Amino acid sequence: MKFIPGIKRPKDAVGSELFFIFRERELMLVPDREGLSVPAGIDGCTGVDPASLVYFGSADGVHCYTGESTGPAAARPGAVFMDVRSAYGVIGENMFALAGRALHINDWNVGSVFCSRCGTRLGDREDERSRACGNCGSSYYPRISPAVMVAVTRGDTILLARGARFPAGRYGLVAGFVEPGESLEECAAREVMEETGISISGIRYYASRPWPFTGSLMVGFTADYAGGEIRVDGDEITEAGWFGASGLPDLPAVFSLARTMIDCFAENAGRGG
Numbered sequence: 001m002k003f004i005p006g007i008k009r010p011k012d013a014v015g016s017e018l019f020f021i022f023r024e025r026e027l028m029l030v031p032d033r034e035g036l037s038v039p040a041g042i043d044g045c046t047g048v049d050p051a052s053l054v055y056f057g058s059a060d061g062v063h064c065y066t067g068e069s070t071g072p073a074a075a076r077p078g079a080v081f082m083d084v085r086s087a088y089g090v091i092g093e094n095m096f097a098l099a100g101r102a103l104h105i106n107d108w109n110v111g112s113v114f115c116s117r118c119g120t121r122l123g124d125r126e127d128e129r130s131r132a133c134g135n136c137g138s139s140y141y142p143r144i145s146p147a148v149m150v151a152v153t154r155g156d157t158i159l160l161a162r163g164a165r166f167p168a169g170r171y172g173l174v175a176g177f178v179e180p181g182e183s184l185e186e187c188a189a190r191e192v193m194e195e196t197g198i199s200i201s202g203i204r205y206y207a208s209r210p211w212p213f214t215g216s217l218m219v220g221f222t223a224d225y226a227g228g229e230i231r232v233d234g235d236e237i238t239e240a241g242w243f244g245a246s247g248l249p250d251l252p253a254v255f256s257l258a259r260t261m262i263d264c265f266a267e268n269a270g271r272g273g
């Protein structure tokens, strides 16, 4: 899918449209022949003010808008609002990626109305996705919070941890938000130490992925075990351990960077290194 970001629909642009409408961060899906899909028009989507819709780009020539539904039932007959993560299996990978972009932009749009320094209503800039305060000059851009995720290996095992809010039995990779003044590598080492008591070396960049659910860009690293024994805080992390490729527990969703990295570890182990 070729996505071209934009803040305004190009003049005279032809092509169909998609509308990513949220209510309390859940995505509106409407019935179609195959089940449920992202609406291709907003007729009948009550609770959506067409003037409030935000253009965010085109995907293979289809123009994409996002907006907030404010009505009580606020949908067409048969429409539902669904958690975006849950919608992955319903709308597929490409629509899921678009819904993630839309969620992040819509969160910014509905949450950046007044200047947080002086309280003045903000105005849209014409040439970029940002808002400005006409009184004190403050600028507001969509905020993207970097977070790191670390796949630590020790011999033929990988370090997995259970977050306190994970479903029962599920383990993932150590992850956390970058602190002000910290490099990504420093954050990786700190998070692994804080959450599991393990020190690491050989920190190497793996890949990054947008994670709109927390307004993040998740940056994945691999690292080697350098020392220490597992010790969890029991608060944020309830359990952690070293797992071999043949004995992996319940893992995060397939669209997550954690799952991609754990699957990569398992594939490498299957190839013998």
Ligand SMILES: [Zn+2]
Residues within 6 Å of the ligand: 115, 116, 117, 118, 119, 120, 133, 134, 135, 136, 137, 138
């Ligand atoms: Zn201001």
